[in-house]
Amino acid sequence: MTGEKGDGSKKPEGETIDVNEVLNDTNYNEWKQEMTNFLLAKNKMGLIDGTIKKPEKELATHTTWVRADAMVKGWLTTTMEKEIRTSIRYANTSSEIWKDLGERFEKEGAPRAYELKQLLNVTRQGGMSVSNYYTKLRSLWDEIQVVLPMPRCVCDGCECAIGKQLSQVREKERPYEFLMGLDDKFSVIRTQVLAMKPTPSLAATYHLVAEDEQQRAITGGAQRPGPEASAFQANYGETKLLSKRRPREGGVFQDNWIP
Numbered sequence: 001m002t003g004e005k006g007d008g009s010k011k012p013e014g015e016t017i018d019v020n021e022v023l024n025d026t027n028y029n030e031w032k033q034e035m036t037n038f039l040l041a042k043n044k045m046g047l048i049d050g051t052i053k054k055p056e057k058e059l060a061t062h063t064t065w066v067r068a069d070a071m072v073k074g075w076l077t078t079t080m081e082k083e084i085r086t087s088i089r090y091a092n093t094s095s096e097i098w099k100d101l102g103e104r105f106e107k108e109g110a111p112r113a114y115e116l117k118q119l120l121n122v123t124r125q126g127g128m129s130v131s132n133y134y135t136k137l138r139s140l141w142d143e144i145q146v147v148l149p150m151p152r153c154v155c156d157g158c159e160c161a162i163g164k165q166l167s168q169v170r171e172k173e174r175p176y177e178f179l180m181g182l183d184d185k186f187s188v189i190r191t192q193v194l195a196m197k198p199t200p201s202l203a204a205t206y207h208l209v210a211e212d213e214q215q216r217a218i219t220g221g222a223q224r225p226g227p228e229a230s231a232f233q234a235n236y237g238e239t240k241l242l243s244k245r246r247p248r249e250g251g252v253f254q255d256n257w258i259p
Contacts, residue, residue: 017038017078019034019035021034021079022079022081023079023080023081023101024081024084028101029146031080033146035075047065047068047069047094047095048072048095048098049098050095052065073094073097076098077097084101113147113148119140120137120140120141123181124181125181127183129213130182130206130210130213131210134178137177137178141174150170171201171202172199175199178205178209179194179205179209182209186213189209189212193208193209
């Protein structure tokens with residue numbers, strides 16, 4: 001974000017804030033994630049979370065710390081709406097601003113988790129492209145990860161890797177969630193993917209469905225039958241041919257007999 005602030009005032013010369021979200025009353029989680037990434041990239045997260053303590057005034061590093069903290073305060077206030085910026089005008093440090101915003105906007109885990117899970121269950125492709133549908137799901141999955149983070153083992157010297165195992169379980173659920181919401185025209189490729197052993201990863205599943213979508217665009221919507229569909233048609237054809245042959249004594253059939 002460069003140029004002017006939301007209220008028309010200009011940012012300091014040379015300042016560049018690579019954050020797409022401007023904080024408002026409804027997007028705190030998204031803003032926090034982007035701002036965290038930006039501060040980590042600038043090596044300033046320690047000022048926000050308090051790990052870089054303010055030096056005593058007598059120390060030579062005091063002025064440097066104050067200047068760095070003032071810069072971070074400017075970054076924070078630049079990326080929020082005017083009404084919110086006004087409410088934290090008198091905060092002494094960037095850490096105070098960060099804490100205040102968290103207490104004000106961070107929703108309780110359970111209500112927000114319920115809301116996100118509900119959205120995930122009802123999200124359907126609904127005519128969107130496969131790419132847009134996947135992006136919508138990915139946004140929900142990412143926010144669920146923020147609201148319901150995977151637990152981590154805190155035992156000394158523990159090697160159970162429970163967090164990694166739980167993360168793998170969640171990753172295995174996502175291909176099913178993706179496939180469930182696809183439009184009916186993808187029913188054949190969905191059946192084929194579910195029949196694969198082992199079940200493909202989310203990335204592989206997306207690739208297969210996107211490839212099917214591309215093939216439809218090339219052929220004008222027609223779909224080539226997959227292996228299962230072809231086998232079904234072949235068996236059905238044999239059954240239909242036998243039904244047209246009249247049985248005789250001794251197991252001999254008469255061709256072209258129509259009952």
